[in-house]
Amino acid sequence: MIEKKREPARWIFAKELRDTSLTIMEGDDEARKEYFITPAGSFGRRILFCGKITQKKEENEMTKMTVADHTGAFYVTFFSKEFNQNTKIQIERVNENDEVMIVGRTTYFKTNEGKMYININPETVRNISETDTEYWKVRCALSLNSRLAAIREIRKSQDIDDKHLGDLGFTQDEARGCIKASELYEGYNMGQLEEIIAGMSVYQFSDTAIKLREKVMDIIRENNPFGGITYEQILEKLSKEGVEPRQLDETLNLLGTDGEIFEAEKRKFKAI
Amino acid sequence: MESSKNLKIAEIKGEVMEINVKAKILSLSKREVQSAKGPLTYHYGLIGDETGVMPFTAWSFPTTVRENDVYEISKCYTKSYKEKLRIYFDNRTEFKLLTETMEVKRTYKYYEIKDLNLNDKFVTVEGLVTSENRREYEKDGEKKEVFQYILKDQTATIPLSSFGKKLEAGKYARIEGARLDEFNGYYRLNMSDKANVEYINIDLKDEEKIMDIVNLRGAVGGITVTGFIINMGEKSGLVVRCSECNLKVDDIRCSDHPEAPLKYDIFTYFTIDDGTDYLQVSAGFEALKEIANINREYLDNPQRPPLKKEVKEKIESALTHHALKIKGNLRINNMGISLRSTEISAITEDLVKSLKTEINGGSN
Ligand SMILES: [Zn+2]
Numbered sequence: 001m002i003e004k005k006r007e008p009a010r011w012i013f014a015k016e017l018r019d020t021s022l023t024i025m026e027g028d029d030e031a032r033k034e035y036f037i038t039p040a041g042s043f044g045r046r047i048l049f050c051g052k053i054t055q056k057k058e059e060n061e062m063t064k065m066t067v068a069d070h071t072g073a074f075y076v077t078f079f080s081k082e083f084n085q086n087t088k089i090q091i092e093r094v095n096e097n098d099e100v101m102i103v104g105r106t107t108y109f110k111t112n113e114g115k116m117y118i119n120i121n122p123e124t125v126r127n128i129s130e131t132d133t134e135y136w137k138v139r140c141a142l143s144l145n146s147r148l149a150a151i152r153e154i155r156k157s158q159d160i161d162d163k164h165l166g167d168l169g170f171t172q173d174e175a176r177g178c179i180k181a182s183e184l185y186e187g188y189n190m191g192q193l194e195e196i197i198a199g200m201s202v203y204q205f206s207d208t209a210i211k212l213r214e215k216v217m218d219i220i221r222e223n224n225p226f227g228g229i230t231y232e233q234i235l236e237k238l239s240k241e242g243v244e245p246r247q248l249d250e251t252l253n254l255l256g257t258d259g260e261i262f263e264a265e266k267r268k269f270k271a272i
Numbered sequence: 273m274e275s276s277k278n279l280k281i282a283e284i285k286g287e288v289m290e291i292n293v294k295a296k297i298l299s300l301s302k303r304e305v306q307s308a309k310g311p312l313t314y315h316y317g318l319i320g321d322e323t324g325v326m327p328f329t330a331w332s333f334p335t336t337v338r339e340n341d342v343y344e345i346s347k348c349y350t351k352s353y354k355e356k357l358r359i360y361f362d363n364r365t366e367f368k369l370l371t372e373t374m375e376v377k378r379t380y381k382y383y384e385i386k387d388l389n390l391n392d393k394f395v396t397v398e399g400l401v402t403s404e405n406r407r408e409y410e411k412d413g414e415k416k417e418v419f420q421y422i423l424k425d426q427t428a429t430i431p432l433s434s435f436g437k438k439l440e441a442g443k444y445a446r447i448e449g450a451r452l453d454e455f456n457g458y459y460r461l462n463m464s465d466k467a468n469v470e471y472i473n474i475d476l477k478d479e480e481k482i483m484d485i486v487n488l489r490g491a492v493g494g495i496t497v498t499g500f501i502i503n504m505g506e507k508s509g510l511v512v513r514c515s516e517c518n519l520k521v522d523d524i525r526c527s528d529h530p531e532a533p534l535k536y537d538i539f540t541y542f543t544i545d546d547g548t549d550y551l552q553v554s555a556g557f558e559a560l561k562e563i564a565n566i567n568r569e570y571l572d573n574p575q576r577p578p579l580k581k582e583v584k585e586k587i588e589s590a591l592t593h594h595a596l597k598i599k600g601n602l603r604i605n606n607m608g609i610s611l612r613s614t615e616i617s618a619i620t621e622d623l624v625k626s627l628k629t630e631i632n633g634g635s636n
Contacts, residue, residue, distance in 0.1 A: 009502070011547035048500065048545060101593055103502060124502065126593035135498070135595045135619045138627045139547045145631055171486045171548065201631045 008173075009048035009103050011140045013196060014072030015263065016040055017047070021116045022184050023108055036106050036118060039185040040193055041147040041178035047120065048103045049074055050128060050136040052259075052272060053096050063091055067100060068272050069137070070259045071196055076102060076120045090125040101128045101136070141200045146170065148190055148197070150178035199253035209250040212243065216251045220261055221271045228270040276347055282323030282377075284350055284357065292346040293359070295319040296374045300339045319345075319359065320376035329353075330361040337367055344368040380448050386427035386483065388452055388459060388490045396448045397461065399425035400476045401432075404441040422493070423447075423461065427481060429494035430461055437465040444474040457603040459491040482597075482627070486548035488609060493601035495611065498619060499546035501591045508540035509584035536571040536578050538564070540587050544598060544611075552610040553598055559613040564590040595619040 020038045027033050037043040051074065055066040065076040080088050094100055104120040111117075150170045154160050165175035181188075219237055223229035235248055252269065255261045264270040276290040284291065299317040306312075315330040317339075328348075337343065346366045350359050382396040405420040421439060423432045432450070439445060448468040450461040463469075480496050488495065513519060514526030515535045526532055541554040561567060564587045571578050600613035 006550075008549055009545055009547075048502070048547070101500060101595075124593060128594065131619055131621055131624060132500075132595040134621070134624045135627070136500075138624055138631065139498075141631050142627070143547050171484075173486070173548075197631060200628070 007044060007046055009046045010042045010044040011048050011136065011143055012038060012040075012042050013140055013144065014049070014051070014069050014074050015196060016042065016071075016144065016193060017074065017118055018072050019188075019193075020118060023116070024180065024184075034108065036108070037177065037181055037184060039181055039188040040144055040190070041151060041174065041181040042143070043173075043177045043180065044106070046103065046105050046123075048101070048136075049140075050099065050101045050133040053094060053098050053100055054272065056094070056096050065091075067102060068262050070256045070262055070272075072263050074102070074120055075117070076104065076122050078122050084123075087122055087125065091122065094125055094127055098127050099130060099133050101126050101132065137200065141197055144193060145197050147174055147178055148193060150174050151182055151190065154178055154182045195249075195253065196256070199257045206247075206250060208247050209254050212238075212247060212251040213254060216248070217255060217260060217271065220255075220269050224271050228264040228268040231267040231269070234269070280323040281319070281321045281326050284326065284359070286357070287349075287351050289349045291348055291350070292344070293319070293321065293348065294342070294344050294370070294374075295321045296342045296376055297337060297339050298325065298376065300337070320378075322375055322377055324377055325379055326357065326359050328359045328361060330365075332363040332365070333361060334367055336369075342370045342372055342374045344370055378449070380450075384427045385423065385425045385430050385492050386487075386489065386495070388430065388492060390452065390454060390459075390490070393452050395450055395452055395461075396446065397423060397425070397430075397450055398444065398446045398472070399423040399429075400444050401439045401441050404439075406438075424476065424494060426476065427483075428492040430459055430492050432461045432463065434463050434467075435465065437463070437467075437469070439469065440471060443471045444476060446470045446472055454491060454604065457491060457605050458493075458601065459604075480599075482623075484548040485544070485546045485551045488551065488602060491602045491604040491609065494599070495602055496597065496599045497544065497546060497551065497611065498595065498597045498623070499544040499550075500595050501593060502543050502545045502550065504588060504592050505541040508542070508587060509538065510578055510580045511537050511539045513537050538566060538571070538583060538587065540591070542591060544596070552607070553600070553613050554610065555613040555616060559598075559600070559616045560587060560590075563596070563616045563618065591616070597623060 016038045020036050022037055023034045024037050024043070025032055026035055033045060035043050035045050049067070049069065051067040051069040053065055054068045054073065057064045061080040063078040067074045067076060078087065078091055102120065102122050103124040104122040107119045107121055109117045109119060150165055153165065153168060162172065162175035162179060165178070166172065216234060219234055220229055235243070235245060238248065252261070259272060261269050261271055276292045278292045281293065281295060296319065297317060298320050300315060301317055302313060302315050304311055304313050315333045317328060318325055319328050320326070345361070347364045348359055348361050350357055378394065380394050380396040381392060385397060385399060388395065400423070402422045402424055407418050407420065409416055409418060416436060419434045419438050421432045421434065421441065422429050446469070447463060450463045450467055452459060452461055482496050482498055485497055485499065512521045512534050514521050514529050514532050516529040516532035517526060519526065521534055525534070538557050538560055539555070540560065541552065543550050544553050566583065566586055597617050597619055598611065598613045599615040600611045603610050603612055
């Protein structure tokens with residue numbers, strides 16, 4: 001599957017990485033390597049992402065950081081070694097609440113129950129501007145959007161091959177990754193990833209969503225100390241005012257797009 | 273039994289069974305694939321006659337059939353493959369070698385400039401004809417002239433040399449039968465006075481098209497990419513050149529021009545990643561001056577010659593790990609494709625906004 005001179009860094013949202021529960025082994029015996037494969041068909045061993053540092057802790061030779069984009073959090077762990085002192089200097093320069101761009105290797109941790117966590121081992125960490133972050137978000141959305149479209153094509157006709165996807169305009173990586181992902185994540189519901197795209201497309205939010213914005217934000221913020229608040233709980237708090245799920249969805253999308261909130265767990269929201 | 277029909281290539285329309293053609297084999301290749309019944313060998317290529325050209329696939333093929341020979345081919349059929357009509361030969365097809373010559377009508381496939389590639393050397397292209405330059409040369413004791421242009425379409429630019437035929441600069445032309453080649457790592461087009469030129473009334477929109485790195489193919493110009501600069505070459509920074517020959521001087525003087533004074537210049541090379549792939553980029557003074565805030569006065573100041581470390585830091589802090597927009601010309605070498613930048617700028621909010629319009633809501 002991978003035959004490139006150098007492994008590219010994949011650009012993916014936190015949500016897509018968090019939904020990743022599988023890896024694939026590629027290459028011959030000695031060069032055998034473990035690649036993540038996301039439900040939306042991105043695969044690799046290195047990612048590039050942007051976001052805000054929400055937490056940074058140093059213990060001895062180890063630094064742990066949580067970096068949030070508008071869809072969730074990335075978990076970054078750095079071990080200071082002789083060969084990575086350049087990265088160490090870069091990490092020392094960044095602080096909580098900084099916007100950063102990180103390139104890092106993925107490492108995998110599986111629990112006994114079979115749940116997989118992906119940790120990022122940073123190679124590059126750098127403060128960036130908000131515009132740079134916005135740029136990353138848009139490019140990421142375009143990439144995700146394209147791969148979701150490939151998966152929809154694959155689901156339409158099972159015997160579609162990478163050649164055919166190529167004719168439809170998908171890149172080789174997209175075609176291969178999406179075919180593999182469709183096989184491996186058969187029942188995966190793409191709804192939430194599609195919502196991320198919908199939330200980012202140039203779309204006029206309704207007056208209701210804009211009016212609800214502050215109220216929903218307050219509810220979420222109040223619940224941050226308790227680890228966030230679920231969708232159902234927010235809806236319940238708003239039910240007296242006759243707010244419908246559709247309106248809440250739109251408001252949450254609006255807040256997500258503006259980078260005010262993120263999903264801390266499945267359907268559980270926190271303020272950034 | 274149904275009798276077969278004699279057809280010219282241009283007369284073949286849609287999927288038909290049992291036809292006969294008289295045609296020349298223009299190209300012939302062999303391919304082996306794995307089928308359920310084991311390895312399968314087939315041939316493919318192009319055939320043509322005086323009316324046109326068509327691709328073929330041969331499931332079975334006499335070993336005596338050769339490129340550039342003319343045959344009477346009977347009992348073949350056509351099928352549409354990937355929306356393109358192909359002619360098929362199987363074990364019922366008969367080939368009869370003819371001794372006659374045949375002038376094949378060439379049709380040249382149309383390419384957007386960004387998609388040009390050396391696998392297809394005779395092409396149809398379109399674009400605005402710009403920057404005319406006339407040159408004379410001598411061939412076989414005869415004076416000849418060549419007109420040089422830059423052809424620019426919506427996707428990219430490419431140098432075009434027209435031998436013996438002056439084009440109308442400033443107009444949008446469609447050129448059939450231009451020949452593509454590579455010189456010094458860059459693509460260029462050549463055309464003779466026999467190439468067919470038509471002028472079309474099209475206003476080329478002056479908008480910048482941002483390319484995905486993964487889609488870059490040939491060594492064409494006028495390309496714009498965006499991305500994060502992920503690492504910078506060790507030797508980036510201040511360079512010293514000979515004022516006479518402009519070559520880089522590693523020693524204290526130029527070996528060819530030891531008397532010539534030296535001058536300072538800047539140069540950098542780095543990798544840019546846009547999420548689809550990455551690309552090597554090089555940049556000199558013109559591309560760097562604004563973004564790195566380095567001007568000629570700074571480099572030429574005899575009171576305070578530029579410091580190596582300072583220059584490197586200026587370039588590094590302006591470029592490394594930032595998201596940038598880069599314009600330039602693609603070049604091919606043995607390492608693959610790289611970009612020589614002519615312009616480097618920061619990603620602006622407006623650019624993000626315009627990229628955003630390309631996202632079209634989730635499901636469809
Ligand atoms: Zn010299």
